[in-house]
Amino acid sequence: MAAFTWLPLHPEWTQSLNMAGLQPDEASRWRHFVACSHARIDFMETAKLDRALRKAFPDGLPAAAGKPIRLALLGSSTLKHLVPAIRVGALRHGLWAEIFEGDYGQYRQELVDADSPLAQFKPHIVLLALDAHHVAAGAGGSLDAALENFTVCWEGAKKNFGATVIQQTLLPVFPRVLGNNEQRETDSPAAIIEALNARLRTAADEHGVHLLAADSYTAQHGLHEWYDPVLWHRSKQEVHPRVSHFYGELVGRLLGAIRGRSSKCLVLDLDNTLWGGVIGDDGLEGILLGQGSAMGEAFVAFQQYARQLLNRGIILAVCSKNDEANALGPFEKHPDMVLRRKDIACFVANWQDKAANLRHIAKTLNIGLDSLVFADDNPFERDLVRQELPEVQVPELPEDPSFYIETIANAGYFEGLTVTPEDRERGGQYRANAEREELRASATDMDGYLKGLGMELDVRPFDSIGLARIVQLINKTNQFNLTTRRYTETEVRDMMTDPSVAAYQFRLTDRFGDNGMIAVLIGIVGRLEDKSVLVIDTWLMSCRVLGRQVEEACLNIMVDAARRLGASSLMGEYVPSAKNGMVCELYKRLGFTLEATDDDDATRWSLDLNGYEKQQVIMQIRLSQD
């Protein structure tokens, strides 16, 4: 069943929804609606939620939702029934989606016509949801021709609107005519769709397009859950309205990932979550873990899944009510533990309440509470955390540990779009950070500490090698981010050839290891009337390297770039967001002068470069110019 099994049942859901609409101020109304979307609702309740949401915000966008996402839903059959669910899917990820429905069958013209209603809508996202009948009929026996229809659309959406493309994979709706070896009958629609779904995966990667893997979820839930020939014949609905809420959630999590809102850290309870039993009572020999019992194997499998998440860049933490020594025991001594102490970036075992400990974990790791997913078998702890910290995602783990993995995987908390080398290193980076902390504690003065680190800062203009990570940082960095401007890969690529743009990527290594790419700066001359000003359009940095003079080093690089481009002053902007309060004084600290404060509290700062002397920093700078 396509059900939100990871979300809690909410017996008074309808009342909560009514309450949400009655909230007097917009921000709290939005918050209540977001909360209502985090319940195990079905397709009908989802439609109801959407109606109430639109009634509560008749003028559209609530300020609390940040910038809206304009999504164009284009296809070749009826998609209207998916629209409410997509809005609710976006809501669940804290986003407001404005949706454009293409006239069906017109998608290709609309994508290439610069005057089409679609062009006027100016989509950020184009979701191309073509039905299998249309695609199979259009293929005319040639897979290449069919694939070209896709790539023409993708490139049209990118070129004409600068949009990010999401391609829904094709539903395997056709029965087989040959059987198990269907691929041998190349004219069979079933074979064509199967082959195209495989080709789409390669092509999407080549074109920088994201997939919505409807075929994978159809396989998981069963075709009959997703597709009903009665509805296809009656109303040309390929995706069954009964799974519309799930479809909307898949879109929502992709939008979340594109906007950098996916969760970053899995926080694990220990007793009956990572192993069976209670370590404090049962001891190392008594807990269920490893071969010999089905339960023990289920816990090993769960740890292996956590390990896989770690390998793709998800931070792991532990939050357990235990004596620390007991809690550490299995990590250090149990032969069947998959996870080891070094895999855990922040290990908290004490008797305080879990909400307080989760706050501590977020603070230590320098990430937001809304980046945490908290896995705990105990319904009481889960409820407490949901009450106290509604920003934290708390999966409704089932009683049977064999289904922990499925529950967390289906929730899509960690929806990712790329895996960069930095992602694979992240576990090690957080561990190294803990070691740096120890050095900091032992060094008597700051300079001594920084010298001891032996830092090397590698500075390069944007290049295609760094592109994926640059785009990732631009779209997910929230805290140390002066303007929080998000750019697509296409836009970043354009900057690489624009002579008025000075755009740099920074990597930092020290004796504890490679921190990977930790900062991105984009400076632009000629944006203001006064051509002698270089505007710092974007400045973002990983919080992990705060307080290590990287800010000063970055500024030095911008000063050089400005002089090279003939600018005589820098203009820095600070645009406040819900999360970037930590940098509101950055320009002041670096010696800029406040020039203006806008209505929305955005500030502009200038730095005169005449006679300006660069800042001293304790690190090696390696600059490669192109």
Add this chain to the structure above:
Amino acid sequence: MQEQEIYAKLTDIFRDIFDDDSIVLKPETTAADIEEWDSFNHINLIVATEAKFGIKFQTAEIESLKNVGHFVSLIEKKLAAKA
């Protein structure tokens, strides 16, 4: 399930889909009586009814629906066959 109970459940579905708590269903109610009862919402009604009662309508049955009374007796028949 009694006819009355089916009417009650069906009324809930109608009120939800048309977002109108004043809807009262009678056997003779047809699409002409409810402004927003178009072909799109007709499918929504069918799908919601299938989900709520755990039944499945056939292509021909959906085509031939005349009014609410007819719809209710069809639901009744399907529930009886299921039991």
